[in-house]
Amino acid sequence: MALINFTLKHPDYITPWGEAAETSMDWFALTDGEYWLDVKKATLYEYTTEVLAGTHANSSHYVDFQIARLLEDLTRIFEAIAEPVPDAFYAIAQSHNYLYRFYEAAQSWFEHASQAPSADVDACYDSYDKAxxxxxSRTLTAAHLTYEPGISFFRNSNNIALVWNADHLTENNIPVWTAQNGEIEIEYQLFVHEIEDFGSRFFQAMDTQVQIAVEKNWGTTQINKQRLIQEQQDRKAAFQQKLSLLKREPFLRTDWHFINTQVTKMFS
Structure with missing residues (x-):
């Protein structure tokens, strides 16, 4: 199975935006479907059977939302992903346990430093933020989900580590995600291939989706069919432009020495 997987709902089963006689349909809405990530040792964005108990009988185990949102959130961090992480930082980043211990230690430092009587809270936060x-900047978030898992991507030389935090519990202490916490390392070029493959499959599927929408009689639902066709082409071109960030020499130039100085200052 591919790294990024999805299914699209047929346009006949996608609820238009708006209420009653003032409904509309657009490209983003047509990407409604389900998505999940297969990282071999876990399935990300897969709900547990326990958390789905008592919901609608046809509730999917996967996230049910517009696929375009995943696409937008993921491509937003391509520039940062393309920049390799130095060995010393990668030693922290490639392990879930080390990474989140670092996070917790940084948070603890900020809480302690900002509560000191003479503390400059803004300066403390600035140090914490830079650390x-x-x-x-390399973490895929999902603010549209109630219990959003975090999936971070750290490139180092020819490899990339995918590290996820998905051990969320409901108020009744029911695990939300099957993946829990973990990490996996794969070749960077394989990762880029998987991203390219996802884009190819998604936009091919959307070509069909748009064609169905153009031929469909939407009744009183407002839809600009010419705009729909044009946005499909624009979105496809925009993805290719973002994809190129993963293939070329990184643009981003992080001041790792400065960050290391901040971290040393925090934990000295």
């Missing part, structure tokens, strides 16, 4: 920015 962890290299992590969250």
């Amino acid at each position: 962890i920015e290299w992590i969250y």
Whole structure:
């Protein structure tokens, strides 16, 4: 199975935006479906059977949302992913346990330092933010989900580590995600191939989706079919442009020495 997997709902089963007689349909809405990530040792964005108990009988185990949201959130961090992480930082980043111990230690430092009587809270936060920015800039978030898992991507030389945090519990202490916490390392070029493959499959599927939508009679639902066709082409071109960030020499130039200085200052 591919790294990134999805299914699209047929346009006949996608609920238009809006209420009653003022509904509309657009490209983003047509990407409604399910998605999940297969990282071999775990399936990300897969709900546990326990958390789905008591919901609608046809509830999917996977995230049910517009696939375009995943695409947008993922391509947003391509520039940061393309920049290799130095060995010393990669030693922390490639292990879930080490990575989140680092996060917790940085958070603990900030809470302690900012509560000191003479503390400059803004300066403390600035140090804290700079010490962890290299992590969250490489982390795929999902703010549209109630219990959003975090999936971070750290490139080092010819490899890339995927590290996830998905041990969320409901108020009744029911595990939300099957993946829990973990990490996996794969070749960077394989990762880029998987991303390219996802884009190819997604936009091929959307070609069909758009064609169905153009031929469909939407009744009173407002839809600009010419705009729909054009946005499909624009989105496809935009993805290819973002994809190129993963293939070329990295643009981003992080000041790792400065970050190391901040980290040393925090933990000395």
